[in-house]
Every structure is written in C-alpha cells, then in structure tokens.
Amino acid sequence: MDEVLAISALQHYAYCPRQYALIHVEQVWSENRYTAEGRILHKRVDSTEPEQRGDTRFERGVSVLSKTLGLTGKLDLLEIKSGNPPRYTPVEYKRGKPKTEDWDRVQLCAQALCIEEMRNVDVAEGAIWYWEVRQRVIVEIDARLREITTEVIGNARSLLSEGVTPPPTRHKKLCRACSLADICQPQRFRADRSGDYITRLFEE
Template identity: 65%
Template sequence: MDDLLPISALQHYSYCPRQFALIHVDQVWAENRYTAEGRILHERVDSGAAEQRRDVRFERSVMLRSELHRLTGKLDLLEVHGGERYIPVEYKRGKPKIQDWDRIQVCAQALCIEEMRSIRVEEGAIWYWEVRRREVIELTEEIRKVTIAAIESCHRLIERGVTPQPTVEESRCRACSLRDQCRPDRFRRDGSAHYTRKLFEL
C-alpha cells in the first residue's frame, strides 16, 4: 500500500488540522527551537541498542505498520515485560498535556503492535524531557475510539487535498514552526473562514 499515514502525523492533526495539512498535503516544513530540540532528543534515543534487564527487553527504533489502519512509523522504545506484556514508550521534549495529542500517537503505536504481534497492549507511556517524568497511559476503549477517529479524519483530509482554516485556538499558533507559512491572522480576518471551517468538521 502506498497511502500509509505516518503515525507522527496524528499528533500534528490533533494539535491543528491546518498544521497537519501544511506538512502532509502541501509538503511545507520549517524548524524552530522546539522542533530542533525534539529532533535531537529522538536522535539520542534512536542511537541506543536493544538490551535485556532481568525479565524486561528494551527494543529501540522499532518499525511499525498497520494495514488495517494504513499507518507506518518508528517507535522510540518498546518494553517487553516477561515476553508477553508490551509497552510502547514515546519520548517528547515538552511536558505532560491535558489534551490527548501525545496519547493519540502512543495509542496508534499500540494498534500497530497489536496487529503485528497478535497481542493486546493495555498501556503505553510518554517520557517528557522538560520535566524528566514518565506518564503512564491506560489504553482504554475511549482513547482507542478517539485515536481511530483521528486516523480516519487524517486519511479523509489527505484524500480531499484541501488545507483547512487555522485552528480557533490562537494560543497554539505561538509555538508552531509553520506560523510564517500558515499566516493564521490573515485567514482569521477572512470573512469566509467560518464557512470553510464548517467543511472540515469531521
């Protein structure tokens, strides 16, 4: 299949559908301090080799794929406890969030692992660099439904090939590396913005 969605794109979509479309439909990218720090963090994590500590195996840079959900990506760390309990671990440069942006990404990783290894993944984790803390994520039916809905929305948006209007959450624009390319203030002043946004209420 040649229409596989990068798992990392789900975090972009959850944060802002316009950011997702600029990156994955229009192929626009720009780096700022936050994206650079994130890239460096992942390079450090990816450089580690697999290892075994007692009954836990640590597999790094694990390639993931799902034919069912049309996903592909690379997992920072997979912990295998006792050969049967699998925990995907994602590394993030920031700090824990109230919103599910990061949890959706980890849940999508779990969906891939379940399909690839024919097992059930009950939990995942995110290690946040800024606060040096690990957040455990229970992969409930609720977060699974939210994740699958986000996956389906991403595929539909790519198929339409149209870039949505900027998010109504203006505070998110300040940290976005694509602010100059997006020009959210200009589009928010456009009287057609409300109408166009309605088209993308998926």
Template identity: 50%
Template sequence: MEDDVRLIPISALQHLLFCPRQCALIHLEQQWAENRYTAEGRILHERADHLGHERRRGIHTAMALPLVSEALGLTGVADVVEFDESQQTAVIRPIEYKRGRPKTHRADEVQLCAQALCLEEMLNVGIEQGALYYGKTRRRKVVVFDDELRELTQGVIADTRDLFDVNCTPPATYEPKRCDRCSLIDICQPQVMGKQRSASRWLANQLQSLDE
C-alpha cells in the same frame, strides 16, 4: 488493505488533533520549519531514533522500531518498545518521547495508542498500556489503552484519512496560544490568511444581500 490506499504516518494523528491545517501543511504540502520547541523535541529523540536493542534486568528494549498496520493503513516508528520478559508472560510497552510537560488534551495519548494498535497487529498480542516520557519532568506518564482511548484513536484515524482523501488544506484560523508556538506560523500565516477569509466571507454576504 487495498494497494492504492495511502498509509498514514502515525505522527499525522497528533498533528491533526493539534491543528488540521498544520497536519495538511506537513503531510499534504510537505512543508516544514523548525523553532525552539521542535529543536528541543528533535534533540530529545536523538537517542531513541537510532535503531538498536538493549537488554537489562529482564527487559529487552527495541529502539526506533518500524511499525505498520495493514488493517488501519498506518505506518510509523516507535521511539522505544519494551519487552518485559521478567514475568511469566512477556509484557510489551511502547514508549514515546516528548519535550515539555503532560498536556491537557489527548493528542500524545492517541499517537501512543496508534503505535500499540500497530504492535498488536504485527505481533498478534494484546497491549494494555504504554508510557509517555516528557523532557521537562523527566518522568514517564503511564497511558492505559482502555476502550475510550482506543475508540478516540480509531476516530482520529478516520478523520485523518478523510483529510488525506480530500487532499485540501483547511483554511487558517488564528489562535494565539496554539499558533504562536507552531513552527509553521510563518508558512501558515494564520493572522493574514484568517483576515483574507473574513474579507471574502463579508464580500460574499454583501453580494448575496444584493440578489435578495
């Protein structure tokens, strides 16, 4: 990787899939605000976010493990990485902690797969699967890093890189189910900004019709 290429935070991949504008506000404009959902997520992460190690029943657990991929231009921190040494060949599993429940989209899976790609490069190993731990269910969801998920993750990395290179925040589009849960809604103002964009488009269309 060239020295002038900016490393992309792995968390930006999840933010991009949730909302490209949110991703840009957080990572390009350095905007942040907390609501109940982000506070619950922060509390859930508190145990895993302290750098440390544990060893129980043949499983070596590393917490808050720094990650980097020079090839992909990624950086981040894994909540938990398990090194299962109980088998003949050690099995490595990244574990990501999330509040709430498993989602219908694959944003969390992409974030976890990106962690696995970093670990594969750092440790020169292959990683077949990891897990997402959800606070509401208090259960792990196994995630298999198959070709489909790896290709999706590579595509999201490329899209996020494009957003960073353009360095421009996308316009707002109000979607109640998504926007009303976002901690940045007061900063983003999707209802107001969306109306302004619609008015600007209407005016541009009117001026174009006069020229025709």
C-alpha cells in the same frame, strides 16, 4: 488501503488539522527551537542499542505497521516484559511537558494498535517520557482513547485524500508554539472576512 499514514502525522492532525495539511498535503516544513530539540532528542534515543534488564527487554527504533489501519511508523522504545503472554509497552519521548489534550496520547495509542496487529497481543498501556520535566507518564490504552485515535486516523486520511488545507484553528494559543506560524499566517486568515461576505450575499 491505498494511502499509508505516518503515525507521527496523527499527532500533527490532533494538534491542528491545518498544520497537518500544510506538512502532509502541501509538503511544507519549518523548524523552530521546539522541533529542533525534539529531533535531537529522538536521534539520541534511536541511536541507543537494545538491552536486557532483568525480565524486561528494551528495543529502540522499532518499525511498526498496520495493514488494517494503513499506518506505519517507528517507536522510540518498546519494552517487552517476559511472561505468558509477554507484556508490550510502547514508550514515546517528547521534549515538552505533559498535556491535558490527547495529542500525544493519540500517537501512542496508534503505536499500540500496530503492535497488537503485528504481534497478536493486547496492549493495555503505554508511556510518554517528557524530557523537559523528566517525567514518565503512564497512558492507559482504553476504549475512549482507542475511539478517539480511530476517529483521528479516519479524519486525517480524508483530509489527505481531499487535498484541501482547512482554515487556522480557533485556539490561538496553539499558534504560538507552532513552527509553521510564519507560513500559516493565522492572523491574516482570521482577519479575512471575504468568505463571510460572500455567504451573506447568497443568504440574502
């Protein structure tokens, strides 16, 4: 597989394909309070040493790779509970709050898929630690989430290959928290009706 995707990029695509394209196709980036806090949080997590507590080992900053899916990334935390076989649980740290959408869960599932391929194990669940509310959310790596994640991987890879940045999302509330809002200029693109005008000309 020619193009290897960063696992973190899948969360960008799931959140907004245009955001994903601006970052990974056009190579633009802008930081706001949320991204800065997230970066600091991950830096703190990665700097912590591995440790053993009872029958569970905690490994931080673990690099993973899936040659089958063409994914690479780094886990915030990997919990390995002793057993036959051992139980692997990837843990992702997020600065915000739990979400009803699958954006964060897709990223976690991709991590689980990499672990399964690398260590020849089954990963039944992962966890997301939300810093703002100090809450650990257990995520089942079930068939539905695996299917959604596989679809996101395929769509993200296709967009990267095509190299075309899509229009802004219709979900305007997503734009308010996006660090790329000033670069993206979603309101300007939504106000531009030239594409609709040209389409109507051809239809007539």
